[in-house]
Amino acid sequence: MKILVTGSGGFLGARIVRSLLAAGQHDLRCQIREGRGGDKLHALARELREGQLEVVACNLLSRQDTAKLVEGVELIIHAAAGTRGTPADMMLNTVVATRNLLEAAVAAGTKRLAIVSSFAVYNTETMASGALLDEQSPVEAVGIDKGPYALSKVRQEQLVLDYQRRHGFECVFIRPGVIYGEGGPAMSSRVGIRALGWFASLGGSCLLPLTHVDNCADAVVAAALRGEPGAVFNAVDDDLPSCNEYLGLYRRQVERLRVLRLPYVLLMLGARVLRSYSLRSKGQLPAILTPYIVRSMYRPLKYSNAALKAIGWQPTISISRGLQQTLPTFRK
Amino acid sequence: MTLRIAIVGCGKIADSHVEQIRAVGRGEVVAVCDAEPLMSEQLALRYRIPAHYTDLDNLLAKERVDVLHVATPPDSHLVLATKAMQAGCHVFLEKPVALTEDETQRILQVAETTGRKVAVNYLYNFEAPSLELKQWLASGRLGSIVHVEATYGYDLAGDYGVAVLSDTGHWVHRLPGKLFHNVLDHLVCKLALVMPLQPVQVQCLAYRLRKAVGNPVIDALADELRVTLKAGAVTATAVISGHARPVGHTMRVYGNNDTAVLDYVGRTLVPAPRQTQPGSIGRLGPAVAQARAYARSATANVRRFWRHEYHFFQGMRVLLDGFYRSIQEDTPLPLPYEEILWSVQTIDRIVAQIPALTADGTQEAA
Numbered sequence: 001m002k003i004l005v006t007g008s009g010g011f012l013g014a015r016i017v018r019s020l021l022a023a024g025q026h027d028l029r030c031q032i033r034e035g036r037g038g039d040k041l042h043a044l045a046r047e048l049r050e051g052q053l054e055v056v057a058c059n060l061l062s063r064q065d066t067a068k069l070v071e072g073v074e075l076i077i078h079a080a081a082g083t084r085g086t087p088a089d090m091m092l093n094t095v096v097a098t099r100n101l102l103e104a105a106v107a108a109g110t111k112r113l114a115i116v117s118s119f120a121v122y123n124t125e126t127m128a129s130g131a132l133l134d135e136q137s138p139v140e141a142v143g144i145d146k147g148p149y150a151l152s153k154v155r156q157e158q159l160v161l162d163y164q165r166r167h168g169f170e171c172v173f174i175r176p177g178v179i180y181g182e183g184g185p186a187m188s189s190r191v192g193i194r195a196l197g198w199f200a201s202l203g204g205s206c207l208l209p210l211t212h213v214d215n216c217a218d219a220v221v222a223a224a225l226r227g228e229p230g231a232v233f234n235a236v237d238d239d240l241p242s243c244n245e246y247l248g249l250y251r252r253q254v255e256r257l258r259v260l261r262l263p264y265v266l267l268m269l270g271a272r273v274l275r276s277y278s279l280r281s282k283g284q285l286p287a288i289l290t291p292y293i294v295r296s297m298y299r300p301l302k303y304s305n306a307a308l309k310a311i312g313w314q315p316t317i318s319i320s321r322g323l324q325q326t327l328p329t330f331r332k
Numbered sequence: 333m334t335l336r337i338a339i340v341g342c343g344k345i346a347d348s349h350v351e352q353i354r355a356v357g358r359g360e361v362v363a364v365c366d367a368e369p370l371m372s373e374q375l376a377l378r379y380r381i382p383a384h385y386t387d388l389d390n391l392l393a394k395e396r397v398d399v400l401h402v403a404t405p406p407d408s409h410l411v412l413a414t415k416a417m418q419a420g421c422h423v424f425l426e427k428p429v430a431l432t433e434d435e436t437q438r439i440l441q442v443a444e445t446t447g448r449k450v451a452v453n454y455l456y457n458f459e460a461p462s463l464e465l466k467q468w469l470a471s472g473r474l475g476s477i478v479h480v481e482a483t484y485g486y487d488l489a490g491d492y493g494v495a496v497l498s499d500t501g502h503w504v505h506r507l508p509g510k511l512f513h514n515v516l517d518h519l520v521c522k523l524a525l526v527m528p529l530q531p532v533q534v535q536c537l538a539y540r541l542r543k544a545v546g547n548p549v550i551d552a553l554a555d556e557l558r559v560t561l562k563a564g565a566v567t568a569t570a571v572i573s574g575h576a577r578p579v580g581h582t583m584r585v586y587g588n589n590d591t592a593v594l595d596y597v598g599r600t601l602v603p604a605p606r607q608t609q610p611g612s613i614g615r616l617g618p619a620v621a622q623a624r625a626y627a628r629s630a631t632a633n634v635r636r637f638w639r640h641e642y643h644f645f646q647g648m649r650v651l652l653d654g655f656y657r658s659i660q661e662d663t664p665l666p667l668p669y670e671e672i673l674w675s676v677q678t679i680d681r682i683v684a685q686i687p688a689l690t691a692d693g694t695q696e697a698a
Contacts, residue, residue: 061499
């Protein structure tokens with residue numbers, strides 16, 4: 001089976017390729033963006049004893065190039081997404097790119113798609129504190145109140161479902177929590193944010209829904225190869241630490257931070273003041289933290305990975321081992 | 333009269349247009365348009381704009397627009413601006429105004445024949461340091477201008493740099509002057525404040541410091557530019573650097589009476605150090621005077637912040653306010669057409685000297 005992995009040069013995409021090889025899939029087409037992560041994939045291709053690993057530099061914003069990219073592919077694992085830049089960048093690189101891929105896949109008759117989405121699509125604002133976030137939890141109708149990243153991921157899922165209904169291919173969604181590992185981001189905004197030389201600790205005792213990048217890649221591959229059509233899988237590891245625990249480990253092993261702990265009540269008050277100031281000052285300071293975002297991201301929830309375990313996935317790297325391996329790499 | 337405003341082109345810069353239009357408060361954004369339906373949809377959704385279109389003709393026919401903001405790539409500006417003015421709209425153009433001086437002149441001719449007004453987003457001419465510089469020039473504080481130095485840092489790892497370097501189809505690669513063509517306005521429009529608006533002599537050096545990635549489109553992009561200019565009796569040097577750190581944005585205007593030092597990152601304008609006492613003791617004074625001048629600039633900035641006049645795109649806000657007032661009250665335009673034309677003519681001359689690069693970063697043989 002020829003499998004296309006988009007975003008193969010990225011933090012997660014590169015691990016998905018390795019996980020596919022480990023799972024015995026040796027006919028891979030790896031899409032990268034020009035100049036991004038191609039060297040490692042080419043080296044991997046040279047090491048391969050059987051099958052083939054093609055590395056294709058292709059911009060998913062080009063419909064013509066994307067049409068060629070999907071030729072002869074039976075399964076697409078779509079891991080490419082816009083995770084940085086302006087809101088327009090995120091929409092372009094996540095939503096427009098996905099639409100181009102869907103058009104190409106439909107034209108080429110691709111049978112199955114696995115879409116790497118995000119926890120950002122969940123409407124956690126309406127959930128009770130302490131509730132369980134699983135695949136049945138509500139999804140944002142638009143996502144706009146959670147910021148541009150959530151908006152782009154919600155719109156991406158809507159597009160996929162729309163195309164799926166019209167064209168009937170199989171698709172599964174994988175929604176990872178906070179992906180961590182060597183080469184990835186060191187600090188999630190769920191733990192806190194840096195401002196004016198301080199680190200504002202926002203997550204407190206809330207669980208941090210981490211998933212090691214290797215575990216997450218295995219989850220994507222398991223869902224792509226074995227997930228029931230239409231299924232959704234949340235990707236989080238077992239034994240999750242709290243945001244405070246993560247911050248404590250980070251401060252001991254990576255860097256000393258001047259920490260300002262903001263309890264939930266103060267955080268909510270700060271978000272209201274910021275929103276009000278942003279309106280009065282006509283955007284002199286952007287309202288990056290709104291009451292909606294605070295209610296969505298900084299209240300305690302529980303997380304489940306039961307759906308993934310039901311299809312045979314197990315995290316191969318424990319949280320303690322993963323953090324022990326990863327945190328020292330952030331010192332660089 | 334509240335202006336009915338529309339935006340065509342819903343990419344990165346469109347956000348700042350919506351925000352500044354609303355901050356100015358002289359009009360409302362009634363519709364947005366982009367050939368890519370998902371992009372016009374997202375801008376309308378994020379800013380709760382009532383209508384979005386994929387076709388400008390359709391928008392102009394349905395929305396009774398007073399002002400159209402054109403935030404598309406520059407190779408489309410002539411067609412879109414002409415269409416809008418013929419439909420009765422005034423036009424606010426993102427920089428670069430158009431691909432060439434000739435196209436710019438045609439846009440301004442259409443403005444004249446249709447009786448519409450045009451402005452270009454030369455926002456840095458309306459930032460606090462530039463506005464103060466205009467006062468210094470008007471008061472004669474600098475005397476006759478002798479020379480100008482202007483520098484502009486470009487962060488290749490920033491949002492805009494990454495978008496260009498990772499996408500061979502990005503419109504910047506289609507510009508004759510490539511990366512520089514898209515940012516030269518930031519330098520040249522400021523030179524227009526202080527240089528005689530006469531034809532310019534230009535000498536130019538462009539090269540690439542990045543390592544080649546093996547893609548001919550990406551590798552053809554130079555990232556360092558040095559330009560020497562002369563107009564009348566005034567000379568200038570202009571520098572664009574993709575590698576110098578910190579990423580700066582400065583101008584230094586040398587007069588035969590005094591010299592002004594402008595910093596657009598910190599929004600300061602101070603006089604250059606001047607030794608007024610002899611000997612080594614005389615070398616103590618300038619740094620103290622500089623410290624006091626910067627302290628005054630910093631205090632002025634804090635006051636602006638307090639008055640909510642310190643937005644990241646404050647210059648654009650001031651420019652738009654002047655442009656809309658010019659439309660509503662028939663006052664002079666904030667940006668004279670002569671400055672626009674001189675800027676694009678100068679940019680054309682610089683671009684004509686920017687060489688094509690080979691994969692090893694050197695200039696291609698003629």
